[in-house]
Structures are given as C-alpha cells and as structure tokens.
Amino acid sequence: MDCVSGDKPDPALHRLLDELADDLMNLSDAELLAELAADGLDVEAEAAAARSAIAGGVARVGQARLAAARRAVSRDRKARVVRPPLRADRREAVLTRFANDDPKLKGRLTMAARKGEGVSEKEIDAILDDLRELGAIDDEGNPI
Amino acid sequence: MNRDAFDPDEIRAALDGLAAIDLARLRRTGRIYALGLACEADDLIGEAVAAILSGARVCPRTMALVPFLIGAMRSIASAARGSTGRVKETVSLDATGTDGRLLVVPVDPDPDAETRLLAAEDMSERIMALEALFADDEQALLMLMCDLEFYSKEEIMTMNDLDDKAYATIRRRMRRAINGRYPAGWTA
Numbered sequence: 001m002d003c004v005s006g007d008k009p010d011p012a013l014h015r016l017l018d019e020l021a022d023d024l025m026n027l028s029d030a031e032l033l034a035e036l037a038a039d040g041l042d043v044e045a046e047a048a049a050a051r052s053a054i055a056g057g058v059a060r061v062g063q064a065r066l067a068a069a070r071r072a073v074s075r076d077r078k079a080r081v082v083r084p085p086l087r088a089d090r091r092e093a094v095l096t097r098f099a100n101d102d103p104k105l106k107g108r109l110t111m112a113a114r115k116g117e118g119v120s121e122k123e124i125d126a127i128l129d130d131l132r133e134l135g136a137i138d139d140e141g142n143p144i
Numbered sequence: 145m146n147r148d149a150f151d152p153d154e155i156r157a158a159l160d161g162l163a164a165i166d167l168a169r170l171r172r173t174g175r176i177y178a179l180g181l182a183c184e185a186d187d188l189i190g191e192a193v194a195a196i197l198s199g200a201r202v203c204p205r206t207m208a209l210v211p212f213l214i215g216a217m218r219s220i221a222s223a224a225r226g227s228t229g230r231v232k233e234t235v236s237l238d239a240t241g242t243d244g245r246l247l248v249v250p251v252d253p254d255p256d257a258e259t260r261l262l263a264a265e266d267m268s269e270r271i272m273a274l275e276a277l278f279a280d281d282e283q284a285l286l287m288l289m290c291d292l293e294f295y296s297k298e299e300i301m302t303m304n305d306l307d308d309k310a311y312a313t314i315r316r317r318m319r320r321a322i323n324g325r326y327p328a329g330w331t332a
Contacts, residue, residue, distance in 0.1 A: 013179065013225065013267070013270070013291075014222060015294065016288060016289045016291040016318075017176055017179060017218075017221070018151070018218070019291070019297075020171050020176045020318065020319040021176050021214060021218065022310065023167075023315050023316050024172055024173050024176065024319065025214065027172070031167045032168065032169055033165065035320070036168060036172075039307065039323065039327065041168075043164050043168045044164055044301060046167065046171050046172070047165075047167035047168055047171075049171060049186060050162075050167035050168065050170050050171045050174075050189060051167060053171075053174075053189035053193075054184070054189060054190070056186070056190040056198065057189065057191065057192065057193025057194040058156065058159075060190065060194045060201075061193075068246050099302065124226050
C-alpha cells in the first residue's frame with residue numbers, strides 16, 4: 001500500500017475505526033455502563049473528563065471571539081484618531097531633521113527639490129503621520 | 145441565520161445538558177478515533193466543539209448532538225491522520241472581517257512530502273501493533289486485513305462465512321481489545 005504518494009490523507013485505518021465507532025454507537029446505555037465497569041472505568045470520571053474537554057473547546061472559540069473584538073475596537077479607535085496638523089513653522093524643520101537620519105527620505109526630498117517640484121503637502125502630512133504613529137515624534141513634532 | 149441548524153447558544157445549552165453516559169460514550173468513541181494519532185480523545189472532543197461553535201461545522205436540527213460530535217471527531221481525525229498525526233486546528237479563528245466579525249478560515253490540510261513520509265512510517269508501525277494485538281484471534285486478524293484492503297462489510301462476511309451477528313461479535317471483540325490495550329488512546 002502506498003501511503004506516501006496519494007494526495008489524500010492515508011485512509012488505511014478509517015474503515016476499521018468507523019466500524020468500531022459504529023459498534024460503540026449501537027451499544028445501549030446499559031451495555032456501555034457494563035462495558036465501562038468491566039474495564040474499571042467510572043462513568044462519572046469519564047463524563048467529567050469529557051466536560052473538561054468540551055470546556056476547552058468552548059474557551060478556544062471564546063478567546064478567538066474576544067481577540068477578534070479587541071482587534072475590531074483597536075481598528076475602530078485608530079480610524080477615529082484625528083490628529084491636529086503640526087504647526088506650519090515646525091513641519092519643515094521636523095522633516096529636515098529626520099531626513100538627515102534617513103537616506104531614503106533625504107534622497108526623495110533632494111530629488112523633488114532638483115526638479116523644482118518640492119514635496120506635496122499631502123506627502124508631508126503622510127510622512128509626519130507615520131513618524132507620529134511610529135512614536136518617533138509627539139503631536140508637537142518633538143522627538144520622543 | 146440558518147433556521148434549520150442549531151445556533152451557538154443552542155449548541156452550548158445542548159452540551160450542558162448531555163448526560164454522563166452520553167459524555168462517556170463521546171470520550172470512548174474519541175479514544176477509537178484517536179487511535180493512530182498523536183493526540184488523545186479529549187483533543188478531538190475539544191476541536192469538534194470548537195468547530196461547531198465557530199460555525200465551521202453546522203449541526204442540523206434533525207441530528208442529535210452526540211452523533212454529530214462523533215462525526216466531527218471522525219473528520220478531524222481523518223484529516224490529521226496522514227499528515228503529522230497531530231490534531232491541527234481544522235479552521236483558523238484568527239481572521240476577522242472589516243466589521244470585526246469572526247471569520248472561519250479552513251486551514252490548508254496538505255502536508256509536505258517529508259511529513260507524509262513520516263506519517264506513513266508511523267502508520268505502518270501502528271498497523272503492525274494492531275496485527276500483534278490480534279495475533280491470537282484469527283477472525284479479528286482476518287477482518288483487520290480485509291479492512292486494510294478496503295473490502296466492504298458484505299465482502300468480508302462472504303469471504304469469512306459470517307452472518308450479521310457473527311460479524312458484529314467480532315467487531316465488538318476487536319473494539320474491546322483495542323479499548324483495553326489503549327485505554328487512553330494510542331501510546332506507542
């Protein structure tokens with residue numbers, strides 16, 4: 001039997017296990033109780049263990065829902081944060097200071113200056129917002 | 145909402161209402177399906193409950209909860225067998241929609257080649273262990289071999305000259321032997 005090359009999980013034991021599970025399902029409660037007793041198993045202890053396993057499954061779903069709710073709240077809060085724009089006289093200074101430490105940003109500003117285009121207000125806002133989101137500057141533009 | 149299926153609150157209430165004997169049956173069946181897996185019955189039960197409550201598996205109102213849970217355990221065990229042998233989460237509960245609603249995302253069950261090779265070796269060892277378990281019971285051993293060759297119940301009965309009652313008796317003997325040899329599921 002080739003269990004390796006098949007695309008589906010190996011079914012070797014499926015049939016046997018299904019037959020055995022069917023047999024268990026066909027047992028009457030009294031037969032099952034007798035079988036448990038014969039194997040030295042306590043039905044209440046078995047039930048308690050199953051309840052604990054069920055509680056584990058319930059908890060897993062609950063935790064996932066809680067985490068999903070937290071992510072949604074966090075997303076909502078982020079979306080609602082409206083930061084006041086930096087004072088006009090601070091914007092260029094903050095940008096220049098960070099450009100000195102960031103070759104990529106510096107290159108972008110230099111290129112824009114050479115072309116005589118400058119950097120758009122929208123782009124400056126986006127860069128400053130990123131710096132505030134990253135915690136690099138506070139709302140006044142001061143380094144943190 | 146699907147009115148033909150139980151909702152999560154109803155499922156939770158039904159789980160709370162299960163009698164001790166139902167729970168014991170669930171666990172005993174879990175042990176059967178855990179055979180051949182690197183997990184225990186309780187892992188299968190927990191995963192089946194999570195799959196139902198998350199909506200990954202929908203329980204129709206026409207179906208009793210215990211058989212439905214057993215069917216879910218069967219599917220989970222079947223997916224795990226042949227991969228790593230471990231019960232993986234069959235659905236991911238990590239994703240959320242833009243409205244924050246929990247999304248149920250099926251986890252890709254396809255194992256890589258190395259994993260499948262290891263699983264095949266492991267399965268081979270487990271089958272050998274079952275053959276050893278039934279070494280002194282010729283009828284059970286024959287039935288195991290027929291299972292591994294995918295013969296149908298009718299074919300097995302014809303080949304071994306068994307009627308329904310004799311067939312069921314051998315099956316029960318096999319199950320009792322497996323339950324007795326592996327009371328807490330498979331331990332190599």
